[in-house]
Amino acid sequence: MTVTAAMVKELRDSTGAGMMDAKKALTETDGDMQAAVDWLRTKGLAKAAKKADRVAAEGLVGVSVKDGRGVAVEINSETDFVGKNADFQSLVREITKLALETGESIDVLKSTHLNGEPVETVIQNAIARIGENMTLRRMHVLDGDTVVSYVHNAATEGMGKIGVLVALKGDAAKAQAIGKQFAMHIAATSPLALSEASLDPVVVERELAVQTAKALEENAASAKPKPEAVIQNNIIPGRMKKFLSEVTLLGQAFVINPDVTVEQAAKDAGVEITGFARVAVGEGIEKEKEDFAAEVAKMAQA
Structure with missing residues (x-):
């Protein structure tokens, strides 16, 4: 038929x-x-x-680095319990390793064969075996002269709740030494972009609109309002400068030494940061509010 x-x-x-x-x-x-x-x-x-309609906002981020290339892969599950499951951890490890080899998009990764089957099918089989909804949500590939990785809240080697990659130019030994510190900084501060030049213009425009409206409103309510020229040429640009120093990696105060920016710390070390990626589990997913007892009950019923 x-x-x-x-x-x-x-x-x-x-x-x-x-x-x-x-x-x-x-x-x-x-x-x-x-x-x-x-x-x-x-x-x-x-x-x-x-199980496909269940929210999968937990899970792990796997990271792997080899020969100037790094990859971070997020695989989600419904509960944090599964992140501690050896079967799930093995799945994350194998898919992350495959992602490093393919170096392509998430769609290519899903269709790439792992142990004789497409990754998408391998995940479906794991769902049936482990009993929770899972999703291969995203991957980020980063290339550079030297790429350093870091995992925060590691569940086991190479995977955890936050995965960070940093690409650097310069002496490889120096890059490796300070690269780990930069990666830890990124995990802690979650910068939006490397520099002002790479920051999404929409984000800048939105912040400028907010700061302009705020400054004008505060000035109008002030007992001693300032001339509009002062607002437009001094106050608003000053606030935008502060905003950019908070959300761009190179402009941020280095957490290891807050007296210098990350950009200056890199220069002092004789290296240049050329890119980064920070992937956190469940970032941007609207999670269901569920208490611990309900989560345990769900596991018992799966």
């Missing part, structure tokens, strides 16, 4: 399985929809689909 696109869509809608899995199920069962559903269930794929 010919498997049509409409049949694949129907099966996907009813089970939540991936397109290729749905097509294979229909092919294996000669187009019998119920048999295809059962086929997916026996493979654990339909079971995984039932």
Whole structure:
């Protein structure tokens, strides 16, 4: 029997399985929809689909570095318990290593084979095996003369709650020595960009609008208002300078020595920071509010 696109869509809608899995199920069962559903269930794929609407905001970030290239990969799970699971940690380690080898986009990584199957299928199998929804959410590849990595709140070697990569130019030994300190700084301060030049213009425009409105409002309410020229030429630029020093890596005060900026600390060490990446687990995901007892109950029922 010919498997049509409409049949694949129907099966996907009813089970939540991936397109290729749905097509294979229909092919294996000669187009019998119920048999295809059962086929997916026996493979654990339909079971995984039932969990797909659960928020996966926990998990781990895996980092790996080799020959001037670093990669940070975020794989999410529903609960923090899974981050301590040896099976899950092994999954993160293998996918991170594969990401370093491919050096491509997240979509390419999902379709790349790991142990004979696409990474996307490997994750679906892990969902069925471990019993929680999981997502390969994002990856960041960073290239440079020297790339240094750091993991904050490490669950085990090479993975934890925050993964940081820093690319540097200059003497390799010096870059390695101070690069770890810069990576720790980034983990702590979470800069938005390397420098003002690389900061999103939309962010700058938004902040300028806020600071302008705030300065004008404060001046209007002041018993001794300042001339508008002072507001526009001194106060607002001063506040924007402070903002840029707080959100750009090179402009921030170095946490190891707050008397100098990160840029100056790099110069003093004889190196130049050319790029960075900071990936934190669950960043930007709206998490469900759930107490600890409810989380334990969910684990017991999985």
